[in-house]
Amino acid sequence: MLYKTISKANFKVFINEVIAGNVTIAPKMTDKDSEGNPVYQFQQVYAFDEIALNYTKTYSSLKNFFLPFKESLSTFQFDKNEWKQKIEYSIHPRVIVGVRACDINGLLKLDNVLMKGKYPSPYYVARRTNTFLIGLDHEPMADCFCQSLNSDEALHGFDLFLTDIGDKYFMQINSSKAFNLFKNVQINDIETEDEEKYIAEKKRIASLFKTRVAITGLSNLMDIEFESDVWKKWGDKCLSCGTCAMVCPTCYCFTVTESIDVSLKFALKEKVLYSCNLVDFAEVAGGHNFRPEPATRLKYRFYHQHRGFVESYDEPKCVGCNRCGIACPAGINPIDVIHDLRMEDVK
Amino acid sequence: MEYLGIELKKPKVSFFDFTCCEGCQLQIANKEDTLVDFLSLVEVVNFREISSEKKDHYEIAFIEGAISRQDEIERLEKIRKQAKLVVALGTCACYGGVNSLKKRFSVEDVVNEVYGHNPVETLPVKSVKEVVAVDFEIPGCPISKAEFESIILHLVLGTEFRFKKYPVCVECKQNLNHCLLDEGKICLGPITRAGCNAVCINGKLPCYGCRGPAEENNWPSLKQILTEKGFSPEQIDEKTSFFNSLTEVTKNES
Amino acid sequence: MSYEIPRENIAAEPFMAGPPDFNRKSRLMQTDKVYECMITNIVELTDMEKLFHLKIMDPGESRLFTFRPGQFLMLELPGFGEIPISISGSSAIRERIGLCIRKAGKVTNMLHKARIGTKVGVRGPFGTHFPLERMVGHNILLIAGGLGLAPLRAPIYWVNEHRSEYADVAIMYGTKRPKDILFDYQFDMWGKIYNYDIHLIVEEPDENWKGRVGLITELFNEVDIDPHRTYAIVCGPPVMFKFVCNHLNQVGIPMDRMFVTLERRMHCGMGKCCRCMVGSTFTCVDGPVMDYWTVMNLKEAI
Numbered sequence: 015m016l017y018k019t020i021s022k023a024n025f026k027v028f029i030n031e032v033i034a035g036n037v038t039i040a041p042k043m044t045d046k047d048s049e050g051n052p053v054y055q056f057q058q059v060y061a062f063d064e065i066a067l068n069y070t071k072t073y074s075s076l077k078n079f080f081l082p083f084k085e086s087l088s089t090f091q092f093d094k095n096e097w098k099q100k101i102e103y104s105i106h107p108r109v110i111v112g113v114r115a116c117d118i119n120g121l122l123k124l125d126n127v128l129m130k131g132k133y134p135s136p137y138y139v140a141r142r143t144n145t146f147l148i149g150l151d152h153e154p155m156a157d158c159f160c161q162s163l164n165s166d167e168a169l170h171g172f173d174l175f176l177t178d179i180g181d182k183y184f185m186q187i188n189s190s191k192a193f194n195l196f197k198n199v200q201i202n203d204i205e206t207e208d209e210e211k212y213i214a215e216k217k218r219i220a221s222l223f224k225t226r227v228a229i230t231g232l233s234n235l236m237d238i239e240f241e242s243d244v245w246k247k248w249g250d251k252c253l254s255c256g257t258c259a260m261v262c263p264t265c266y267c268f269t270v271t272e273s274i275d276v277s278l279k280f281a282l283k284e285k286v287l288y289s290c291n292l293v294d295f296a297e298v299a300g301g302h303n304f305r306p307e308p309a310t311r312l313k314y315r316f317y318h319q320h321r322g323f324v325e326s327y328d329e330p331k332c333v334g335c336n337r338c339g340i341a342c343p344a345g346i347n348p349i350d351v352i353h354d355l356r357m358e359d360v361k
Numbered sequence: 362m363e364y365l366g367i368e369l370k371k372p373k374v375s376f377f378d379f380t381c382c383e384g385c386q387l388q389i390a391n392k393e394d395t396l397v398d399f400l401s402l403v404e405v406v407n408f409r410e411i412s413s414e415k416k417d418h419y420e421i422a423f424i425e426g427a428i429s430r431q432d433e434i435e436r437l438e439k440i441r442k443q444a445k446l447v448v449a450l451g452t453c454a455c456y457g458g459v460n461s462l463k464k465r466f467s468v469e470d471v472v473n474e475v476y477g478h479n480p481v482e483t484l485p486v487k488s489v490k491e492v493v494a495v496d497f498e499i500p501g502c503p504i505s506k507a508e509f510e511s512i513i514l515h516l517v518l519g520t521e522f523r524f525k526k527y528p529v530c531v532e533c534k535q536n537l538n539h540c541l542l543d544e545g546k547i548c549l550g551p552i553t554r555a556g557c558n559a560v561c562i563n564g565k566l567p568c569y570g571c572r573g574p575a576e577e578n579n580w581p582s583l584k585q586i587l588t589e590k591g592f593s594p595e596q597i598d599e600k601t602s603f604f605n606s607l608t609e610v611t612k613n614e615s
Numbered sequence: 616m617s618y619e620i621p622r623e624n625i626a627a628e629p630f631m632a633g634p635p636d637f638n639r640k641s642r643l644m645q646t647d648k649v650y651e652c653m654i655t656n657i658v659e660l661t662d663m664e665k666l667f668h669l670k671i672m673d674p675g676e677s678r679l680f681t682f683r684p685g686q687f688l689m690l691e692l693p694g695f696g697e698i699p700i701s702i703s704g705s706s707a708i709r710e711r712i713g714l715c716i717r718k719a720g721k722v723t724n725m726l727h728k729a730r731i732g733t734k735v736g737v738r739g740p741f742g743t744h745f746p747l748e749r750m751v752g753h754n755i756l757l758i759a760g761g762l763g764l765a766p767l768r769a770p771i772y773w774v775n776e777h778r779s780e781y782a783d784v785a786i787m788y789g790t791k792r793p794k795d796i797l798f799d800y801q802f803d804m805w806g807k808i809y810n811y812d813i814h815l816i817v818e819e820p821d822e823n824w825k826g827r828v829g830l831i832t833e834l835f836n837e838v839d840i841d842p843h844r845t846y847a848i849v850c851g852p853p854v855m856f857k858f859v860c861n862h863l864n865q866v867g868i869p870m871d872r873m874f875v876t877l878e879r880r881m882h883c884g885m886g887k888c889c890r891c892m893v894g895s896t897f898t899c900v901d902g903p904v905m906d907y908w909t910v911m912n913l914k915e916a917i
């Protein structure tokens with residue numbers, strides 16, 4: 015890792031250069047909720063000024079740039095008695111600007127599943143390795159609990175990471191790709207003053223977290239409280255709508271569908287991101303459903319986050335962004351559910 | 362499917378419209394890029410939108426529209442006798458659709474309102490299945506072209522078609538929409554069967570459930586959510602009964 | 616009765632360490648590519664089940680494909696879907712992959728329409744297998760209910776091929792009706808040539824049925840079990856293996872010497888789609904073969 019600073023003016027020049035040469039994705043304001051609060055999403059941008067750099071958090075995570083909601087796994091070309099499978103992984107390089115630490119940590123968790131291990135996913139690897147990530151520190155929202163999950167700081171998994179220290183950014187350069195980009199833009203070595211400001215800013219951010227979720231022992235609690243009434247209580251509210259998993263930065267499960275084109279010349283095998291809250295997640299041929307009730311499915315979502323994933327990768331799957339809690343139409347959020355499970359008073 | 366040695370039967374199909382806007386037929390005829398391929402799968406003997414030929418030999422009858430007059434009932438019964446397979450096409454045919462709004466007023470009022478001083482004979486609106494046996498239902502207002510083609514393909518290949526079991530919210534979120542419930546609107550996406558790619562919400566209009574209920578539909582919870590958001594029972598009822606497609610789910614509660 | 620903690624056979628460890636490497640590192644990017652296969656033979660076993668013989672068309676790929684009894688593969692029927700199917704045949708014969716498939720839904724119905732010569736695809740093999748090398752020198756109880764005989768055929772072939780290494784082998788097989796019995800044409804051979812003790816039972820006999828009637832557990836009255844020398848392999852629906860394993864447990868067979876196979880929805884076989892998860896465990900990676908102790912301690916397993 016290389017530590018430098020860049021003036022805000024130069025950063026703008028730099029980003030405009032990046033935008034000129036690449037597909038660039040960044041947070042933009044897209045809607046307003048009924049209280050008038052802005053809603054942000056990651057979208058393609060065409061100029062620096064379109065970027066909402068001081069955004070809160072995006073409504074949906076950026077996982078869809080790595081795990082598209084719908085993705086072609088292969089096509090089968092039919093020719094009389096023959097068929098041939100075609101697979102393509104190629105992807106154009108792109109840049110994502112303004113990624114929060116929790117989202118980078120979310121990607122690191124996806125890396126564990128989809129890049130490492132026994133069967134890496136070439137589809138994911140192609141997208142991940144062709145994405146240039148520029149991270150950005152920010153003040154947490156009132157409902158962010160990434161600190162409780164150790165996800166408020168990203169140590170790797172990005173190309174650049176910036177922290178606002180007044181009129182410049184403190185910059186961590188984490189790849190030679192990133193370093194090469196600064197050939198035409200001036201960056202500076204760190205001075206003592208920068209370092210002090212950086213440390214002070216980090217401390218300030220860390221002190222701003224208002225929401226805490228106790229994670230210690232949660233994995234075992236998931237087992238011990240498997241029959242708890244808490245699941246029924248929240249399960250009764252759950253609409254089994256899958257919204258939580260769609261917006262979550264780390265939910266990666268999917269379904270596979272195949273469809274023959276009307277021309278009968280080819281078929282498409284597609285992967286569609288799914289959610290364990292959906293009714294037929296665990297349904298098998300003949301109609302048997304291993305998780306028929308909304309409550310068992312809701313429980314399972316928490317079980318995967320805080321037990322299943324921990325068993326495989328020694329850390330929870332959740333990064334504590336509370337996107338699921340914000341988007342859930344039924345107002346189910348992990349903070350309340352976990353507090354409930356721990357039999358603690360909510361707030 | 363030649364590689365499986367399955368011979369394609371090219372069924373003779375007919376389209377019939379009853380009380381509706383014929384928008385669903387338009388959906389099919391409009392799909393220019395795939396229309397030719399589609400027409401090679403089936404033999405269309407009656408189709409108002411693209412041909413004027415009229416024949417009585419067909420195996421599959423697609424019924425578009427709701428049934429609201431005595432002569433329509435008789436026509437439908439005749440079609441049922443002729444067809445091997447009767448398919449209800451579109452929300453009107455499957456559930457009564459927008460036409461069912463009529464149900465909320467008395468027949469006389471409707472006749473007066475719509476036809477003024479030239480009254481015609483009309484009956485309370487019925488879905489196709491309330492009149493004759495229906496083999497398959499393709500809901501949607503209008504139907505999804507892609508889904509319709511897929512269903513026909515399944516039919517021709519002799520393999521079963523399955524609707525999505527999950528609700529519209531999944532597709533809504535996959536299109537990166539902000540939830541309209543949080544923008545002060547009533548949206549019935551959470552209890553409505555997906556498959557339309559959430560077109561309405563993509564266009565910032567809430568879902569009124571034209572595709573009928575999803576397999577898991579927690580209406581009591583959604584109703585409570587809407588009530589807590591300050592909507593009155595009347596406001597909620599107005600939306601849930603819009604297409605008459607969700608009554609099966611919402612009636613026992615409201 | 617004194618209980619001595621059994622010695623683990625470390626020599627069998629590398630064998631246990633994992634399935635043969637489908638994930639050939641050099642071809643890392645090929646995890647979704649299917650091997651193109653030809654259906655070389657179809658045997659109609661019952662109204663509902665057919666046995667398919669598959670041959671991998673590319674000789675190089677065919678050489679790469681090896682499996683252990685108990686593993687499954689993902690069978691691709693282009694345009695219709697991909698489904699997990701246990702390999703039901705000998706792991707020694709490379710020319711022929713046997714799959715016994717019941718008509719159950721979209722893919723399986725279409726597959727039943729396929730003819731000899733039809734091209735299909737496979738990926739795999741995936742999952743865990745029965746630790747047959749650990750069972751060397753022991754008695755083996757092979758217990759199947761219904762379609763459970765399909766996955767059981769792989770270990771049966773294995774034992775046939777290594778018959779002298781195992782002591783007494785018994786097969787217990789139960790079905791609903793006599794006409795549901797699979798592979799009856801092989802029973803004579805298994806009994807006479809390989810000296811298996813074969814016991815059959817049906818729940819609903821017809822007028823020609825002369826054998827036993829009842830649930831599979833009733834067959835235990837006919838078989839002498841030496842709990843200290845016996846391993847059991849049980850394939851069938853969860854209710855069935857639960858009853859059987861509980862009985863075997865009472866007889867005194869340790870739970871980690873009974874092996875069952877689990878069945879869940881699967882879409883990848885590689886621990887990615889999460890559809891097959893039982894509690895915190897992936898059936899496709901940590902299963903489908905599991906010892907009963909593990910299964911008992913899994914949330915949502917039974």
Ligand SMILES: Cc1cc2nc3c(=O)[nH]c(=O)nc-3n(C[C@H](O)[C@H](O)[C@H](O)COP(=O)(O)OP(=O)(O)OC[C@H]3O[C@@H](n4cnc5c(N)ncnc54)[C@H](O)[C@@H]3O)c2cc1C
Pocket residue numbers: 297298299300687696697698699700701702703714715716717718719720721722723724762765766877878879880881882903
């Ligand atoms: C490890 C394992 C081994 C199996 N071995 C055999 C075997 O040897 N013989 C046999 O006849 N059947 C076996 N099955 C069951 C077989 O996979 C299902 O019958 C088959 O998937 C049904 O597919 P379908 O498209 O015909 O049914 P549909 O009901 O149309 O299923 C739709 C899709 O759901 C998924 N699905 C449905 N049921 C199952 C299921 N039980 N398991 C996994 N995925 C499912 C598949 O992706 C399938 O394409 C096995 C299942 C597992 C998990």
Ligand code: SF4
Pocket residue numbers: 259264265266267268288289290291314315316318319889
């Ligand atoms: S928690 Fe549920 S929705 Fe999320 S990845 Fe796991 S199985 Fe999928």
Ligand code: SF4
Pocket residue numbers: 258261262263264265319331332333334335336337338339348
């Ligand atoms: S808070 Fe919710 S959305 Fe965020 S990572 Fe955790 S489960 Fe996913």
Ligand code: SF4
Pocket residue numbers: 251252253254255256257258259291312341342343344345346
């Ligand atoms: S928890 Fe909320 S978002 Fe998730 S499925 Fe249930 S209702 Fe939908």
Ligand code: SF4
Pocket residue numbers: 257343529530531533534538539540541542548549550551559562568
């Ligand atoms: S309630 Fe409506 S707007 Fe909200 S997520 Fe569901 S479909 Fe989308």
Ligand code: SF4
Pocket residue numbers: 501502529550553554557558559560561562567568569570571572573
């Ligand atoms: S969003 Fe709702 S109303 Fe609109 S087409 Fe889909 S199901 Fe029908």
Ligand code: FES
Pocket residue numbers: 880881882883884885886887888889890891892897898899900
């Ligand atoms: S089959 Fe996909 S995770 Fe097991």
